[in-house]
Amino acid sequence: MMDSKMDMEIDDAPKPEGEQDMGKPIVLILVGAPGSGKSTFCDNVMRSSSRPWVRICQDTINNGKAGTKPQCLKSAASALKEGKSVFIDRCNLEREQRAEFVKLGGPAQVDVHSVVLDLPAQLCISRSVKRTRHEGNLQGGRAAAVVNKMLQKKELPKLNEGFSRIVFCQNESDVQAAVATYAALGPLDTLPSGCFGEKKQDTKVQLGIMKFLKKTEVPKDAASGVNGGQESVCPQISKENRPCSKEAEDVSVVSASCGKEVKESEDNILTLAFPSISTADFQFNNEKASDIIVEKVDEFVGKLENARLVLVDLSNGSKILSLVKAKAAQKNIDPKKFFTFVGDITRLYSRGGLRCNVIANAANWRLKPGGGGVNASIFSAAGPALEVATKERAKSLLPGRAVVVPLPMDSPLYSREGVSHVIHVLGPNMNPQRPNCLNNDYSKGSEILQQAYTSLFDGFASIVRDQPKLPDKNPEKLKSGRSDLRDWSHTSLSNHLQNGERKDKRDDDSVTERSKKCKGSQGEIDADFNGSSSKRGKVSRDPNNIDGSTSNSWGSWAQALYKMAMHPERHKDELLEISDDVVVLNDLYAKAQKHLLVLARHEGLDSLADVHEEHLELLMTMHTVGKKWAEKFLPEDSSLVFRLGYHSVIIKELGNFNKSQMPNLDGLGQIAGSSCGYGHIGNRVPSMRQLHLHVISQDFNSSHLKNKKHWNSFNTAFFRDSVEVIEELRNHGKVTVKEESYLSTELRCHRCKSAHPNIPRLKSHISKCRAPFPPTLLEKGCLVIAPPDKQGDP
DNA sequence: GTTCTAGAAC
DNA sequence: GTTCTAGAAC
Numbered sequence: 009m010m011d012s013k014m015d016m017e018i019d020d021a022p023k024p025e026g027e028q029d030m031g032k033p034i035v036l037i038l039v040g041a042p043g044s045g046k047s048t049f050c051d052n053v054m055r056s057s058s059r060p061w062v063r064i065c066q067d068t069i070n071n072g073k074a075g076t077k078p079q080c081l082k083s084a085a086s087a088l089k090e091g092k093s094v095f096i097d098r099c100n101l102e103r104e105q106r107a108e109f110v111k112l113g114g115p116a117q118v119d120v121h122s123v124v125l126d127l128p129a130q131l132c133i134s135r136s137v138k139r140t141r142h143e144g145n146l147q148g149g150r151a152a153a154v155v156n157k158m159l160q161k162k163e164l165p166k167l168n169e170g171f172s173r174i175v176f177c178q179n180e181s182d183v184q185a186a187v188a189t190y191a192a193l194g195p196l197d198t199l200p201s202g203c204f205g206e207k208k209q210d211t212k213v214q215l216g217i218m219k220f221l222k223k224t225e226v227p228k229d230a231a232s233g234v235n236g237g238q239e240s241v242c243p244q245i246s247k248e249n250r251p252c253s254k255e256a257e258d259v260s261v262v263s264a265s266c267g268k269e270v271k272e273s274e275d276n277i278l279t280l281a282f283p284s285i286s287t288a289d290f291q292f293n294n295e296k297a298s299d300i301i302v303e304k305v306d307e308f309v310g311k312l313e314n315a316r317l318v319l320v321d322l323s324n325g326s327k328i329l330s331l332v333k334a335k336a337a338q339k340n341i342d343p344k345k346f347f348t349f350v351g352d353i354t355r356l357y358s359r360g361g362l363r364c365n366v367i368a369n370a371a372n373w374r375l376k377p378g379g380g381g382v383n384a385s386i387f388s389a390a391g392p393a394l395e396v397a398t399k400e401r402a403k404s405l406l407p408g409r410a411v412v413v414p415l416p417m418d419s420p421l422y423s424r425e426g427v428s429h430v431i432h433v434l435g436p437n438m439n440p441q442r443p444n445c446l447n448n449d450y451s452k453g454s455e456i457l458q459q460a461y462t463s464l465f466d467g468f469a470s471i472v473r474d475q476p477k478l479p480d481k482n483p484e485k486l487k488s489g490r491s492d493l494r495d496w497s498h499t500s501l502s503n504h505l506q507n508g509e510r511k512d513k514r515d516d517d518s519v520t521e522r523s524k525k526c527k528g529s530q531g532e533i534d535a536d537f538n539g540s541s542s543k544r545g546k547v548s549r550d551p552n553n554i555d556g557s558t559s560n561s562w563g564s565w566a567q568a569l570y571k572m573a574m575h576p577e578r579h580k581d582e583l584l585e586i587s588d589d590v591v592v593l594n595d596l597y598a599k600a601q602k603h604l605l606v607l608a609r610h611e612g613l614d615s616l617a618d619v620h621e622e623h624l625e626l627l628m629t630m631h632t633v634g635k636k637w638a639e640k641f642l643p644e645d646s647s648l649v650f651r652l653g654y655h656s657v658i659i660k661e662l663g664n665f666n667k668s669q670m671p672n673l674d675g676l677g678q679i680a681g682s683s684c685g686y687g688h689i690g691n692r693v694p695s696m697r698q699l700h701l702h703v704i705s706q707d708f709n710s711s712h713l714k715n716k717k718h719w720n721s722f723n724t725a726f727f728r729d730s731v732e733v734i735e736e737l738r739n740h741g742k743v744t745v746k747e748e749s750y751l752s753t754e755l756r757c758h759r760c761k762s763a764h765p766n767i768p769r770l771k772s773h774i775s776k777c778r779a780p781f782p783p784t785l786l787e788k789g790c791l792v793i794a795p796p797d798k799q800g801d802p
Numbered sequence: 803g804t805t806c807t808a809g810a811a812c
Numbered sequence: 813g814t815t816c817t818a819g820a821a822c
Contacts, residue, residue, distance in 0.1 A: 568803090597803070712804090715817075752818095766811095766816060805822075812815075
């Protein structure tokens with residue numbers, strides 16, 4: 009379960025049954041050369057810790073003498089069973105040496121940590137030399153060779169070995185800090201997951217050895233380092249300076265092996281971090297979801313080369329994480345290709361030390377920020393750039409689908425975390441409080457969740473496949489390495505869209521065109537827009553005069569409204585009224601003699617679909633303002649009758665969806681819900697931005713009213729009366745929006761309800777029809793009319 | 803959101 | 813031939 013805490017802090021560990029008072033034991037695997045201070049570390053922690061610790065030391069396990077690895081394992085296992093935490097005090101420099109100790113962690117009952125005492129080789133050697141001299145076993149020079157040899161084989165631990173936490177210590181103060189952290193850990197405490205103190209370049213050890221052994225000059229190349237990766241152990245040694253003594257051969261071996269090490273470095277592995285889909289807010293059953301995750305992961309890891317998947321959850325006590333971890337272990341899924349990770353998905357690198365190129369978002373169908381949980385967190389961490397980039401790719405998402413969005417380089421997620429793509433995924437919903445609830449229909453739900461993971465992993469696979477060259481994942485270096493990635497993302501656009509959101513060619517082209525146009529002239533666009541103070545008509549007709557970077561062409565109108573709502577001061581000439589909550593303006597293409605818009609000024613309130621309980625007051629304000637303006641016109645022309653209301657969300661259809669195959673349903677939730685069954689349905693895109701209340705006179709006497717859609721958007725259930733919307737919001741906390749099919753229904757007079765074959769005939773009729781308005785409108789107070797005694801007055 | 807226009811409807 | 817609509821284009 010996702011909890012609401014967004015930072016990785018010390019969380020309460022889950023309390024397994026029967027262990028009410030016990031926290032999670034820790035297996036702390038120390039990694040370090042002889043003389044690096046492993047035993048001292050353990051002693052220092054144990055001296056002041058309130059948590060029961062046992063030190064498993066291979067050198068002394070056999071009644072004070074050196075023992076075997078199985079002895080250590082056995083001893084560690086029995087200590088863990090008693091609920092004690094253990095130190096594995098042996099060098100553990102190689103992955104293989106650590107592997108069996110890592111397994112002590114089991115599926116989830118024990119946290120496996122590593123503290124790496126990666127101190128200068130010189131220091132380790134000098135300590136070892138002193139010690140071996142004391143013991144009389146080794147000559148000083150031989151001790152140095154042993155340490156050096158061990159360090160050659162050193163493989164720094166990585167999270168995917170099964171560690172939940174790794175702390176790298178490069179100097180004494182790092183070590184002291186790590187001691188303090190573990191010493192302060194009470195029996196019930198847990199520590200945040202991730203890699204800490206990792207160093208970018210690892211040339212010091214070898215340089216230290218060189219200095220120590222040969223006192224050679226350090227080549228300049230080596231000092232600057234060549235690889236930015238976390239394990240680039242590759243000092244360049246020129247021929248002139250290459251050591252030639254026997255002891256120094258070891259160093260050149262290290263150098264020779266560098267190429268291979270770098271190639272296999274985890275930095276070159278593309279990583280997808282994904283949250284569990286649908287199990288948080290959408291309340292999908294954890295057991296079922298974990299089965300699906302493991303099944304899908306198992307299916308995909310086989311296909312992935314040089315890539316891996318990481319399931320991330322925020323909470324240390326994550327049920328879904330434990331379930332998946334256990335089931336993945338049962339299925340023998342390669343832990344290098346898939347593992348679980350506790351942390352904030354928006355801070356995996358900066359706080360968790362885990363580099364992920366791609367993160368998945370448990371999105372909502374509108375692909376908008378908000379809603380809490382992972383979605384809110386990712387949109388917030390990525391900044392507005394993600395919203396913009398997302399809009400360029402898709403406007404909405406169907407359950408079971410995913411859409412790949414390349415993250416612009418100005419996004420903090422890109423620059424700070426090294427995330428190049430976000431894949432939005434929409435899973436099935438089992439929460440009756442959320443749209444498209446499947447009412448516990450797990451056969452359908454499971455099918456959709458499987459589709460969701462397939463779409464997600466396919467999306468990731470397309471990124472892996474299409475990536476010609478890995479971007480430099482060192483966030484500090486990202487900016488310079490971005491151009492190739494951008495080029496790549498364009499060429500593979502269609503490929504990505506196939507994973508769930510298909511746009512037709514026209515739209516694709518227009519998007520591409522637009523972004524091209526905008527790149528070169530962003531400054532001009534803004535200047536033009538801001539400068540043309542009272543030319544909204546021009547602005548609205550020419551998409552490039554709006555904000556090209558954030559909209560596609562037909563979305564410009566919506567963008568213009570949004571801009572007015574956000575910056576009314578720039579549009580004073582066009583606005584009738586400006587207040588904190590709303591602005592009022594004449595509709596540019598008025599569909600009646602009087603047609604005003606009352607625009608909400610709240611950010612994130614794009615349409616009726618975004619309206620929730622907390623907006624009740626705002627909607628009431630909008631109504632009051634709209635009514636006030638209607639009443640203002642009545643004395644001038646008492647024959648006017650006004651109606652106040654909202655359009656339901658207009659959805660632009662881009663795919664090969666055939667309306668006749670779609671049941672005529674009320675409520676957008678049902679549309680989306682039913683549409684999962686229609687695989688052929690294309691992309692459906694809301695066409696407006698910024699909630700606005702129409703205040704429109706009922707004469708509909710306007711040359712701008714030209715087609716069926718115009719008429720029906722004001723004269724069918726597609727038009728939601730303000731009073732009813734408010735009532736519904738008050739009673740149900742949300743507003744249902746009506747199906748778009750109303751827009752193509754037959755043309756009927758809004759007064760006498762007579763049908764008419766076309767717009768001209770209808771308009772001719774309504775200009776003469778004086779039938780009273782339908783009683784329901786009158787009764788519900790949907791109309792603003794002059795007082796009876798004034799009616800008919802000029 | 804509107805404009806443009808091919809082709810259906812009359 | 814003219815009117816009107818629907819859908820592409822913007």
